[in-house]
Amino acid sequence: MTTAILDGARLLGRLSALGAIGRDGEGRLARLAATDADRAGRAALMGWMEAAGLSVTVDRIGNVFGRWSTPENEAEAPLLLGSHIDSVVNAGMLDGCYGVLGALEVIETLKAAGVRTARPIVVAAFTNEEGARFAPDMLGSLVFVGGLDLDTALATVGVDGARLGDELARIGAAGTVDPGHFRPAAYVELHIEQGPILDREGVRIGAVENLQGISWQEVTIEGTANHAGTTPMTMRRDPGLAAARTVAFLADRANRSNTPTVATVGRMRFAPDVINVVPSRAVFTVDLRDPDETRLREEEAALAAHLDGLVAEGFRVSVERLARFEPVVFDVGLVARIEAAAAARGLSCRRMTSGAGHDAQMLARICPAAMIFVPSRDGISHNPREHTDAADLVAGAEVLLDLVRRLVEDGRRVIPLSENPDPSGFSEVSA
């Protein structure tokens, strides 16, 4: 077998170089989608793609593709790798960029080593994954898989009032190719975990087998404002207390079992918000996540029953659904191959759930998909303190390299992943 050794220093250098693009006057990274900073980042990326001899295409929603194909494999469905290069405000430099530049590094390594592949390999950088400027997040990959109409997506107005289509045209990122111009044989995304599990457990590689379903609700509980001094406890209908008991209820449910359910109340407000007045109203958000749709629905139902109990006590309760995504199950064949690749490198590995959303969940609608995670120090992301050790960054890319070789090396057309026992693993599972 041809030797193909990944250039870790080049990968790390490009991560630093891309991470230097889009800094504000105080050194904070903010490369929001379709901004001038994004234009500069795209220019650097496309420059590296072209230097590597890839064929660069931009589609009409601004997704960037770098394709390596040969006359022999040109007709085959490509293996797609990738992630995104847009960022949040005050971001770290790994989220998304690591997956794009890691994939580029893998392709470049295989190409330079003269490895023959049964399929083209494409690296993608999807538009507006973060959603920090335009909603929804993962917009580019959503449009690519046909989950959102192109014209609707282009008409999206950002938090700054700008229209996405105008902004893409302005920065020269409005391509002419229709989104979804090819159907991948499979999709693999390399990413930092953005959570604490691998770091805390000292595990080097995460083989991501699924992605949590997300339920966001805003709950308003109304009771009766009363004087804090003159109203006996028994004559109160205190929505602040009811909200507090609901927070504890959610945490107790999530804690009591061995399930991966997570429940978070991130926002909480009392009205009138006066020290000596029993609140008249409490408003709070509930973020419920679970990789299992049945269990997620059970948690939603438990919350609803709890709130019904408050209504029975005389509170007025209203619930606004802010967002709802079903869980995504990744391809078990791909997950098993990630584990095998890590093992072959002597790297500790565990199966895990992605708690955050990723472009991979969109691609999972149309092809076998999975993700490779590397540790995030202290689980911190979306923050300048986001950090993954260089050795882990290189190790993750090497696992991707080995996986890709196994998937596409000439004579070993292992896609479709025939041993995949669960065809729904890559069918459309999200509304």
Place this chain on the structure above:
Amino acid sequence: MTTAILDGARLLGRLSALGAIGRDGEGRLARLAATDADRAGRAALMGWMEAAGLSVTVDRIGNVFGRWSTPENEAEAPLLLGSHIDSVVNAGMLDGCYGVLGALEVIETLKAAGVRTARPIVVAAFTNEEGARFAPDMLGSLVFVGGLDLDTALATVGVDGARLGDELARIGAAGTVDPGHFRPAAYVELHIEQGPILDREGVRIGAVENLQGISWQEVTIEGTANHAGTTPMTMRRDPGLAAARTVAFLADRANRSNTPTVATVGRMRFAPDVINVVPSRAVFTVDLRDPDETRLREEEAALAAHLDGLVAEGFRVSVERLARFEPVVFDVGLVARIEAAAAARGLSCRRMTSGAGHDAQMLARICPAAMIFVPSRDGISHNPREHTDAADLVAGAEVLLDLVRRLVEDGRRVIPLSENPDPSGFSEVSA
């Protein structure tokens, strides 16, 4: 015994007339201390006092006194009645005014009926009871009893930046008499309950036997902000959850016993206040009240122990004391006489605790003091919906009338209240 029948219509008419003074363009009542509206209210009050033949005095902190004395009782310590006529913003027209005008009505009735009294009777309207413009509240009565230095009080700067001394001079309310120019034999204050107990229970008269001690604290709990999706429940240190459990802890303690303890969390904030981020910080206020100082300290200690437990769990906790007042015990002899007066009128009556602060708590430092409460519909006060039925307003004034007669009628010098078993009832109990 001379017949003395109170003129209920005159009392209600004056309440309406005073309540019409200090309305803004939208009809909202705001007669804040030492404003032009207060000047107008004082002018009306002093006009009524003078028309009733009272000797009107204003002291250097602006407290207004209307004195009825005769050559025979001139040398005796007067019986003091009163309350305040300043208001909060968007107030009702009963809070305070009822006690002042009710006392004036009582004096006028006795005087007109030719009742001979063993002591002078004085009606007082104390400056800045509400504290809506100048802090602290109950400032005028505090200065009167010697609890706050006059110059310090006059130098107080209000929420609008004005100096109290300047404002009193501007509205002609800076008198020349030193505060505390007489020592009352006793003090009785007639007031609406501002709470729901009498209204809910259908009781006509409250004989106020004590006034709650108040403990105000602001608690800050700091933990670790984390991604709501990627951080397992077991790896969280969620100060929002810790705050919620503290709210429930306080309510459970206050509810579990038969004590009158009330615990209120009126303000609550999470930071960074984002739906998908486990909070890094929760800040909330705790308002604890109890008429018994020992029990109030126990509640404070229980909260402190609970917070120590959070520190042991790894949270950072800080507590700022915002206010602390010891409970006030009113004179048991006066309270018993209020009950007797209500019973003689065939009015249902119950002993009760004042949950709010009143000038009576200041007067209790220097003489036997107590309060008479009448029902507040739905417990509402500090609001235009503040309401007491006319019959209840008149009944409360009649109880005050009968009590005053009993306390001062010639030949029955019942003050000092010799049967008072608890001399600390009117000693200095508040720091």
